[in-house]
Amino acid sequence: MLPPHDKGIIQRVMQANEIERVSFEDGVQRGRVVFMEDEIDTAFVEAVLKQATRGVRDLSVIYTPLHGVGATAVLPVLQGAGFQNVRLFGPQADPDGDFPNVPGHVANPENPAVMTGAIDEARSQFDDVVMASDPDCDRLGAAAAIDGVSGSEWKAFTGNQLGALLTDWVLKKRRDQEKLRSADTVVTTLVTSGLIRCIGEKYGVNVIDWLQVGFKWIGRTIDDIGAENFVFGCEESHGYLAGTHVRDKDASVAALLLAELAADLKSHGKTLH
Template sequence: RRIDFQQALAEGKILLCQEEVDAAFQRAVLEQSRPGPRDLKILYSPLHGVGASAVGPVLEADGFSQVEVCGPHAAPDGDFPNVPNHVANPENPRVFDSLIEYAQAHGFELILATDPDCDRVGCATPVRWTPGAAWKTLTGNQIGALLAEYLLQQAKQAGCLTPNHYVVKTAVTTELIRRIAQAYEVRCVGDLLVGFKWIGGVIDQLGPDGFVLGAEESYGFLIGTHARDKDAAVAAMILSELAAQAKAAGQTLHQKLEDLFRRYGCHQESAFSQQMPGAEGMQKMQTLMNHLRTQPPRQIAGLPVTAVRDYLQAIRTEPGRSSEPYPVPQKGDMLFFDLADPAEPTAHYAVAVRPSGTEPKVKFYLFAYQAPDSSPEPEEVRGALEKRLSALEAELKLFVENFAS
């Protein structure tokens, strides 16, 4: 039986509970607030989504009094008229171009942008606190690492950090988070398949009391146990607290990131997708994965493959040796290729590949790591790692294009 919505509302068959739910949600988010400075001028964009109803009130209640919502992006609109190519994605640095221009002209110190349903958040800040300094965005991997360090440091300073605490990440999210967790002597569950549902499952499995942070490289984060999915409101609040703390110490978030690289080693990541459209796309993806699984490359861009980790068969294979069991939390169609640089034994590289479960494409994730070194500056090391990743990407793209043709 169908009934008119307004009639059902008038007859009490539908109850509107938005205000109660919003208030309860905001209370749950604010329970994750940490003490500290709040002197920070923030420009926030909901990217034509619903985030203004969550992020704005939370930041205000947390003590941030200098927050402005970006006018051109404020109104919810499914056509996303005022963002590049009408794609409201905080992963895309171009989304921040006009925001950075406005922020520079009006003295803002942090830009936050959430996707339309407000479960992912990106940010941009000045590289240095000097007049006319350039602004840069942070990647999801970098934001996750900064959040991990901040939350664990705060817990340690408060005297409440124990070995029972843990952070959770997917396998394709930066290993910097794992190294930070190890330094604080807490557990990192980090071999999960892509998808925040797996992070939520770990919270239920290990218990919510010890949970500190869940992170995905695709800009999804969770702090607190009010949800089992990524939540941009709580991530935006904690990120703002961290940025305000850094500002009070004379640092930007980029400088905080450089500190992490000095302490834990330089980490650089990138990713790209190869479209395989049409009716044959799914078959091509399966054929590609089978080929990589049964005939793995011996080298990629001049770097020898030292091991293949197969998440579908739960095995790890080194060249010339028999496969060994490789325990994984969940089995899935994903391969990792570990690479070494014979000329630089303290460096490590890896390539992960998996087919998309929702789109006709294969996604590649590239990782580079250089152990801490007292001599070169992080920017110099990162430049060298970026060149390596570019070479890996170029060779992989050529291989996939030739394979798909």
């Protein structure tokens, strides 16, 4: 919520003297309850898949929603983009607000420990990448083998590392497709790595990197600069966005981009590290 609307909402709340209550059934009959059905999921997946690019799809992924709702978004996106070897990590698959199978019961993809079980399974099954989204599926964490040698050590990525990798991938693909323009803009916050600016300048695009912490400021900047000029946004706390289907970070599109990059690197005998 952005100014001045944040203060306006607070003022309206403070002015409320009573809270009206109606039954759920009455709300439905009066049109105050609107059901969101499968068509919303379909439209969302289609919007995310507009960010997909052509390339190899030979990649084995194990994905964990950390007991959140991400499986309904990340899996259809990856499969829709052609990644068929994607497996859900069973112990953390079911939505559960107590996060029983997450270390410390805190489902934060910034913490590498939440992916320990998935990494162990990935190593035993010779997977290429582990991905994890937070409970509401707007942030993405990931881990991969240090190299392609069997038995290699696995290591998780920081938010800044993923941000740099994805920024470079998005801009590289635009350049390869001859779509890169000087008006293209990468947007990030002032606490995010300065490497984002270096990458953007290498490709000759605009970089806005002085925003306050919080993806809402990136969302507002999309409207300020024009959606047609926005190509990627990121913040160090594992939030990423390509496309303008939302004005917030989105783990689904981040997973798509990361899978594309990992598959491309694998085809050249490399890992994400």
